[in-house]
Every structure is written in structure tokens, then in C-alpha cells.
Amino acid sequence: MLEIRNLHARVEDKEILRGIDLTVRPGEVHAVMGPNGSGKSTLASILAGKGGYEITEGSATFQGKDLLELEPDERAGEGIFLAFQYPVEIPGVSNTYFLRAAVNAVRKYRGEPELSMTEFNRRLQEKASQMELEREMLSRSVNEGFSGGEKKRNEIFQMSVLEPKLAILDETDSGLDIDALKVVANGVNALRSPDRAFLVVTHYQRLLNYIVPDFVHVLMDGRIVRSGNKELALELEARGYGFIEESLAAAR
């Protein structure tokens, strides 16, 4: 589904990704962990098409298409979704209007007919109750005046409405208390299916107690330095990122 090969990226003069290789197949949940500044969020942003990065080497394909050639909206049309670390406030645009525009834009991209108002509203209500989202949040401006937890829940809600093929969660757990974390995790788990994949970017292992990954990758200094199963996350939690640095140094 997603094939990343030797991906290098820089911002201005600073090289941030220095050769990432990663393969994600349908149905899999991959966790990407790493210390601050390792390039985790850059990887998530680049996959979603955020500007400001220069790809100097390597490739990323999604279902056989060159991802790096696509605009962000085309990537969404192909089925990629990024849950933002810092969701953006958009005063004056209601959540409902925004989501309807998004759903119909994606359907148009795929050559599907637009959803009728009734169909759309039905889907919206269903997903809103699943995410324990108050009705009132639907009519409010996108993320405006939302608490940190509400913003993150709104991201997962959008994801559940848009039903992507590959969902990238960028530090969705940051700033959440344990109850909010469970709601978010339940929302993600409800979407797990054999044809949908997740890339969960996180600093802490905590989220992975609730969203259990099939693979864990450790990103350091712009490279994946170790991959394993969920046990690796527990080891990181117990020993910190330092032990990997030490073992890397020892290997040199």
C-alpha cells in the first residue's frame, strides 16, 4: 500500500530525513516512535503533502502512485488522512459545512456522486455519537475555541467520516488525559479493518496500550534505526531511547 524508499528531505539547509525505508500493507498498524527532533512529524507531514520540505532523494508510492507528485487534496482523494498534531482553527467555517465539502470533494475525485444532504447528515450523526462528540460541536467553527482534547477528538471524528485507506496519526496522544485518550483510541480501533492501514506517530508508548501496533519502528536522526513488534515499544518505555543510542554506538 505505502512504499517509502530511501527518503531524504530537508528544510532549508537542514537535512531532517536521511534515508527512510518503510513498507505498510493493508490492515497493518505501524507505530513510528522516536525522541523529539528525530523527524517523526516531518515524515507524517511529507506523506500528507505539506509544503516547505525539499525531497532530495528517494521515493514514496501509495497504491502504485508516486505520492510526492500529488497535491495534498489529491492524496486525500487517494485515501490518505493526516490527524494533525496541532489542528488548525478556521473561524467562520462550520464543522458540518467543512466535512460535507471534504466528503464531496473526495467523492468527486473518485468519480462518485455527491452525498445527498440526508445521507450525509445520517452518516455525520452516526459517527458523532460513536466519537462521543456533542452535537453542538458540529455547528461550531472548525476547531475554534476547542480544548486540546476536543481538537484531537475532532481529528479522529473527521477520519471516521472520511474513511481513509491510510490514516496517519501525528502525536494524537499529546496533551490528552487518559479518558480522552481512550475515546480517541476507541475511535481508531473502530476503524481498523483488513483493507485500512494506520501509521501512528508517537513519542510515548502509552497510546500503544490502546492502539496495539503490528510493527514498531524507532526513528532517530532521520533514519529508522530499529524495527520490531509491540514488545519494542514496551522496551522503549522501560529503558528510554538511550539504550538504542548505546547499542548503536556499540555496533559502530
Add this chain to the structure above:
Amino acid sequence: MLDLPVRPQSFGELYDSVVGVLNATSPEALAPLRETAIRQFRGFGLPTIKDEEFRYLDFRPIARTEWQAAYGSTLSRAQVEPLPLGDLDAPNLTFVNGEFAPELSRLDALPAGIRFGSLAEAIDEDPEAVLTLLGHLATLSGRLGSTNDERFTHLNTAFLADGAYVRVERGVELEVPLHVRFIQRADHGPLAAHPRLLLHLEPGATAKLVESYVGMAGSYLVNPVAEIELEECARLEHVRLQADSPGAFHIGAAYVRQARQSTYTSTVANFGADMHRHDLNVAVDGEYAETWLNGANVANGAQVMDNHTRLDHAQPNCVSFENYKTVLNDEARGVFNGKIFVYQDAQKTDAKQTNQALLLSPRAQMDTKPQLEIFADDVKCTHGATIGRLRDDARFYLMSRGIPRPEADALLVYAFTAEALERVSLPTVRAVLENALFDKLRKT
């Protein structure tokens, strides 16, 4: 229609050529008003860039044009209905090129307790009620500051022969809006029209006024003046749409006087004309009054959108909220000047002014000048001005959800501007303004 042998070269000459007709066809009481006004206008003439209050406007195209006095034009209801607000379900007074058009107005089934009709007729029937206000509201004399410049109000009064007159009696609360519309159609050469509106809410009266300017053809100058008197506890919601034709010059002014505990809520939406200038002057002359001034402005091409607002807080314990938004594309130019005077007696004034501009092109330009002059010591006054471009992070957020860039940008610009329409309480009116905004942005 006036048949003029030669085309006059200046407004003074134009006045000389039509004053006889005006004297013969309008109420006698107006003649001295006109005479005083033309004398004052002649003293000023058209502004130049040296005139502080008009420094961003170029009056040379107006000076070069051979204007004719407003001539009549015949329109049918079928032509009028498709215009913005053309089919609003409300009593309406329609003026074509400043001339009252009863055949296009809707004056049947008027609610009880209101007077809604021609100003000239009202002067004939109840001269005192009209003449104590007419021309007396439209002046800044006696107010603070040295920047009073009323030359276009004088020009309007110099040609004053009729207009719209609205009076709502004591305690009458109107649900239905009242629509006063001015349609301009210069299909026989450049014309200058000077529409006039006088609105009077008696104590405790409540009304909603929709004032619209719509152009159908040609190059014209429209120079309207509105005078609004709000007595104690009166409440007015005032919506003003400027949708004049390309090639038009719109120079308008509104003067509002608020008595104690009155509420004035103004929303202006300015989308049309090559040159737009509007002066909104509100004198808050009673305690516990409330004032809302909102504006949505969109300009493209070489349009100029110039808004001047002036709030005189002359009495204590009043609140005012002002929010003007401007979107500029191409070489368009925007001007905002917001004066707030807080008089020495006006303790506990709470005034908040915001103006924001969005530049969609590197050639667009915005000049903004908040001007607060505060002479009381126990007040809360804030102002904020921003001039910016669309936020990259917001655009990326929308695009990452599948919305293509042009739609994402349009949505962001629309949301930015539509916020200024949020005080329009009538859903039908608001929908028309939102559609007009949407149409304008699509072309922008």
C-alpha cells in the same frame, strides 16, 4: 426628463441649470436648504489629494466627466426583480436615478404605526416633523475634532428635491423589514444622482431597514445621504448593500443620532462601483446606548473601497463594537479610517474596534487608520488592525481533507468576510448578502 442644451462642466454649473426646475417641482421649504448647501459646496469644490479626509481617492475622473442632472428612466417590475434584494418580501420604496418610482414600490398593506413614503409628500403633510430633522442630523458641526468635511453632503442637499421618509411611531415594533432601494441606470450618458433618506424612530420603536444601491447600466455618480434619528429605547437594525455598476462612483454618507438606551446595529456590504466611499457617523448622545458597526468589503480590478466611520461617545455608560473586513485582489485598494471620540463626560465607555484586510494579490493595497481620541479617564477602548494574506496552515488543513486549492481558498476568503454579516438577523436578507458576497468572490 430634463432636456439640457449644453452639458455643464461642474456641479456648480449643473446646479445653476436645474435650480429653476427644482424650485418649481419640490416643496418650497427645500429651496433655502439647497441655496445654503450649494454655497458651501462651491467653497470647497471637489477634493484633491491634499484634503486629508479624501487623500486616497482620485477625483480627477469625476472632475473630467460631463455629468448630467439625474434623468428619469423607465423600468418594469420584471427588470427589477432579478436585481439583488429585488424580490425581497418587504414593503419597499424604490427610486430610479434618485427619483421616486411609486410604480416599482410596494406600499400596500403597510403595518400600522408607520409612515413610509416620499419625503416631499411628508414635508407637504407634516412639515414640522420632517424639517426639524432634515439637514440637522447630517452635520458634524459641534462635534469634537477638526477634520469635519461634509462637502458631499452639501452637494447632496444642493440637489435635494425628494427622497425616502420613514417614521415609526412610539412603541411600535416592526417585524417585517422596510426596504429602501436606489436603482441607478445611466443609459443616456453619465448622470449624477443624490438620493436622500430620512428615518425617524420614535421612543421605543423597533425597525429593520434595508437600504440598497444597485446599478443597471452606465457610468454614474451616486451621492446618497441618510439621516437617522433614534429616540430613547429605539432599536434599529440597518443593512446597507452597495452593488453599484462597474464604472460607477459611489460616495455616500449616513448620519445617526442615538438617544439614551437606543441600539443601532449597522451592517454595510460593499461590492460594487469603481470608487466607493462611505462615511458612517454615529453620535451617541444618551446613556446606556449600544452601537454595532460591521462591514464586509470586497474589491478587485482597480476598484477602490474607502470606509470612514466616526463614533462620538458623548455620554457615559455606552458600548460600541465595530468590525470591518476588506478583501482585495488585483490592483484594488482599500481604505479604513475609524474615528472614535470619547468625550470628557463619557465615563465607562466600552468601545472595541477591529478592522482586518486580506490581500489576495501582491499589487493590492490597504491603508488603515484607527483614530481614537479619548478625553475621559475611566473607559475601555481597544482597537486592532491586521492586514494579511491567506494562512498557509489553514489552506493545507483544508486541502489535506480533500478540498482542492481553489475551493479551499474560496472557503477561507468567504469565511473571513462573512463574519462581518453575522449581525444581520433576517435570514432572507442575510442569504441575499451571502449570495452577493459569494458571487463577488467568485469573480474576484
